[in-house]
Every structure is written in structure tokens, then in C-alpha cells.
Amino acid sequence: DNLFAVGLQTRQQLDIMRGGDTRVLCVDTTYCKKQYEIFLFSFLLPDGYGKGYPVAHFLTNHQDERTLHYLFSSLKERCPTLKISAVMTDDSKSGSNAHKGLSYLFGETRHLLCHSYLGRLWKWRMKMTCKDDKGLQVEVMTFLSAIIQEVSADFFQDLSNSFIEKYSSRCPQFTENFNKNYMKRTVQWAKCQRLALDGTTDSIPVCRDLSEKLKSYFKNRKVKRKIHDLMLVLLNFWNDIHVDVQTNGTGVTSNEAENWDNEPFLQTLDFQSEEIRASNEAYDELEKLRNYLQHPNVKNHQQLAQHIANKMTNVTAILKELTEQCESIIPADSVQMHTETEVATKNIIDSVTY
Known part of the structure; x- marks a missing residue:
């Protein structure tokens, strides 16, 4: 009950997973308590340079074995050729459950702790x-x-x-x-x-890089960020690595780099873009409207409801455009998605009396 789950994977990340080699899969877990009270599971694969790159992300408010097994099964569906020799995590409960969930899918695998x-x-x-x-x-x-x-x-x-x-x-x-x-x-x-097993994989620097990026994102945030903001942070983190690969030749083998486009994937998705600003402004407007509806002197509910509907149409269109630029890991028919847009719409419309 009350399950929230979102999976995120770009086309390039899926291509990396389809490498075919048996590798150590690193799972970085972050508890986003300050903002969302949800868990972020980031999957990373090491490379020949001792660095590595993220290949998938999951956001969920549950960390039990059963839920993670169900969520991670989409990895098997999207990449049946993926072979895992071991799973590397931290020494937390979330890391242990992630290893167990993956073992159910890919067979018994070694559980390694990051040095x-x-x-x-x-x-x-x-x-x-x-x-x-x-x-x-x-x-x-x-x-x-x-x-x-x-x-x-x-x-x-x-x-x-x-x-x-x-x-x-x-x-x-x-x-x-x-x-x-x-x-x-x-x-x-x-x-x-x-x-x-793999004597060269003791820890993955990119896991630390991702953790530092998330710490910087959450630190001193007085205004609550939205889920789509966090998703864009993850996509931009991938873009940074992608650019580094193509300009410096680090973090990936040369053969893989040659198969990629010259321009970074989703390079326009930054916090200063017109779409992101419009989306954030729409969310802020909805929050103001919600507070306004709670005022006892509000009478013209029908006009406000129409204004809300127009705002939600704009927000939905923006988020749809952004979502179409990447592929979700979670199949739409297997996991019920709950977005902040849907929640905001329901809460506001339920408050309106015609």
C-alpha cells in the first residue's frame, strides 16, 4: 500500500548495460529524508579505468526485499543479457536488501562491500x-x-x-x-x-561523485524541491560523465565512445531552461491556489477551478515533453505511478466546491 516508485534510464545507459560481460554491479543508496522521505537506488557499472558510470536509478519509499525485487525485475526485462558476478553496496540495510533483490533475479551473486x-x-x-x-x-x-x-x-x-x-x-x-x-x-x-572475482573493483569513485552531487543538491534547501528536479539532477550527472567521456576519453572504453553521438544526450535539460522554469512556476502557482482555496472568504470557486485546470494542462504538457526524452525503467502496466502532478491535482480539485 502507498507505494511510490519511479525508474529512470537513458538510452545510452541501457546500451552500456547490454555490454555482455559479467561484471560487478555497484548499488549506491541515498535516503532523501530531508526532502521526500524516499530512497534513491543508483546502479553503476565499473569500467577499465577504475571509475564507472551510472546505468539506472530507482526512486521508491520502500526498501524491503520484496519491493526491490519487484522493481529491479524491470532491469532483467529490459536487459536479459546482463550478467552480474557480484553486487557491491555499502553496509546498510538498504544495500543488503538490494543485493538480495538482485540475487533473486540473476541467481546467487556475491555481496561485496565498498572499501x-x-x-x-x-x-x-x-x-x-x-x-x-x-x-x-x-x-x-x-x-x-x-x-x-x-x-x-x-x-x-x-x-x-x-x-x-x-x-x-x-x-x-x-x-x-x-x-x-x-x-x-x-x-x-x-x-x-x-x-x-574482480581484483580491480574495490570501490567506484563515481559513487562518491554522485553522493557529493546529491549532498550539494539537498544541502541548505529551504524551499522544498520537486521529484522532477531530483530526476533532472540525475540526468545532468549522467550528462557530465558523458561529456567527460567524449572530450577526455575517461570513464568508458574507446569502442563504446565511438558508438555515441557527438552531442551529449539531453544536454538541454538544465535548471535554467525555459521548460524547467515554466514547470516550477506552475507548481508554485498551484501551491498558492491551494492556500487561497483554504481562505474562508473565497467565493468564486468555479473561476478558480478553471484557472487550476489551465495550469495543470501546462504542467502536464511540460512534464510529458521531458519524460519522452528518456525511457522509464518501470513498465507502465506493472507499477502504478504516482507523480506530484497527480497528487497536486487531486488535492486541489477535491478542495473546490462548485
């Missing part, structure tokens, strides 16, 4: 448990870096045992957490146990 994420998480926990000893923080993080990057299984075990023995008395809380939560699942993060 960059683990490094930031361990560093944060060290600061929380050993606030007054910065020297110890640096020492522990250096030791952990050696452990996580060790390629010899035997030496990895020796290093891990030495770490626990050495720091169990100096930072007991951190060491206990590390021993309890990570030493029992080293297959997910130890480099020595993922060499046969």
Missing part, C-alpha cells in the same frame, strides 16, 4: 570511540588499510589477529565491534577473498 565506504565508516567510529587520541585514530586506520588491502589469505589472518590483540585494550569498543561485525564476513570486504 571507500568501509574506510569512512571505520574512521567515523574511531572518532566516536577515541575522540581525544588523534594519534591512535591514525594508527588504527593505517593498520586497517593494510588489512583490507592484503592479498595473501594467510597473512591477512595474521594481520587481523594481531590487530585485535594489539588494540583490544587501547580501543576496546571499536575492536569489539570490528571483531563481531566484520571478522565473520571477511568474504564481503577482504581483498584477498575477491581477487578471483
Whole structure:
């Protein structure tokens, strides 16, 4: 009940997914609590340059295994040739559920933890448990870096045992957490146990780039953004990578770059474009009308209703034009879409008394 779900994928992103090689699929999860209280799942594929590129995005207000399995099934429908050797996520519940949902679709796959994420998480926990000893923080993080990057299984075990023995008395809380939560699942993060799978994929810089882009988008937002604004941020992020690929030759193999057009896809979709300004102005106008309708002295409801209908026609036409420029991952007949336009229309029209 009350499911909200939107999938987004450009034609070029779908072409990348159809590469045919068995690869590690990275899933970056972002909880958009401040603005929408929904989850953003971004799918990224690594490349030969150690960077990678986004190939799909999902927005949903549910993160359980069943919902994610249902949403991600559209990936299988759109790209049946996609082969996944492993799924790399952060160490959150959302990441774990994303791995399980994909495993149901593509068969049992390895679950890997991103090294960059683990490094930031361990560093944060060290600061929380050993606030007054910065020297110890640096020492522990250096030791952990050696452990996580060790390629010899035997030496990895020796290093891990030495770490626990050495720091169990100096930072007991951190060491206990590390021993309890990570030493029992080293297959997910130890480099020595993922060499046969893909020894070059430990973390994807583009995941961090996307996270920083989203943080910049949400930071200090006093005015609530709309869902279509966030979708445009994701599309523009892809455009930035696409331009970088074509101008610098990074982030994608040369053969793939040669098959792309010279101009970036959806290059006109920016926040300063006439269509986006018109859409935002229409939404703001609808919000004003909604507040106006709540005023007890409002009498001419029929005239206002006609004005609202005209505004909604403009908004719907703008959003339809934007939507037609990209392809939605979610099939229209399998998931009931609820857009802000529909919600705004229903709320306002329901308030009108003829």
C-alpha cells in the first residue's frame, strides 16, 4: 500500500548495460529524508579505468526485499543479457536488501562491500570511540588499510589477529565491534577473498561523485524541491560523465565512445531552461491556489477551478515533453505511478466546491 516508485534510464545507459560481460554491479543508496522521505537506488557499472558510470536509478519509499525485487525485475526485462558476478553496496540495510533483490533475479551473486565506504565508516567510529587520541585514530586506520588491502589469505589472518590483540585494550569498543561485525564476513570486504572475482573493483569513485552531487543538491534547501528536479539532477550527472567521456576519453572504453553521438544526450535539460522554469512556476502557482482555496472568504470557486485546470494542462504538457526524452525503467502496466502532478491535482480539485 502507498507505494511510490519511479525508474529512470537513458538510452545510452541501457546500451552500456547490454555490454555482455559479467561484471560487478555497484548499488549506491541515498535516503532523501530531508526532502521526500524516499530512497534513491543508483546502479553503476565499473569500467577499465577504475571509475564507472551510472546505468539506472530507482526512486521508491520502500526498501524491503520484496519491493526491490519487484522493481529491479524491470532491469532483467529490459536487459536479459546482463550478467552480474557480484553486487557491491555499502553496509546498510538498504544495500543488503538490494543485493538480495538482485540475487533473486540473476541467481546467487556475491555481496561485496565498498572499501571507500568501509574506510569512512571505520574512521567515523574511531572518532566516536577515541575522540581525544588523534594519534591512535591514525594508527588504527593505517593498520586497517593494510588489512583490507592484503592479498595473501594467510597473512591477512595474521594481520587481523594481531590487530585485535594489539588494540583490544587501547580501543576496546571499536575492536569489539570490528571483531563481531566484520571478522565473520571477511568474504564481503577482504581483498584477498575477491581477487578471483574482480581484483580491480574495490570501490567506484563515481559513487562518491554522485553522493557529493546529491549532498550539494539537498544541502541548505529551504524551499522544498520537486521529484522532477531530483530526476533532472540525475540526468545532468549522467550528462557530465558523458561529456567527460567524449572530450577526455575517461570513464568508458574507446569502442563504446565511438558508438555515441557527438552531442551529449539531453544536454538541454538544465535548471535554467525555459521548460524547467515554466514547470516550477506552475507548481508554485498551484501551491498558492491551494492556500487561497483554504481562505474562508473565497467565493468564486468555479473561476478558480478553471484557472487550476489551465495550469495543470501546462504542467502536464511540460512534464510529458521531458519524460519522452528518456525511457522509464518501470513498465507502465506493472507499477502504478504516482507523480506530484497527480497528487497536486487531486488535492486541489477535491478542495473546490462548485
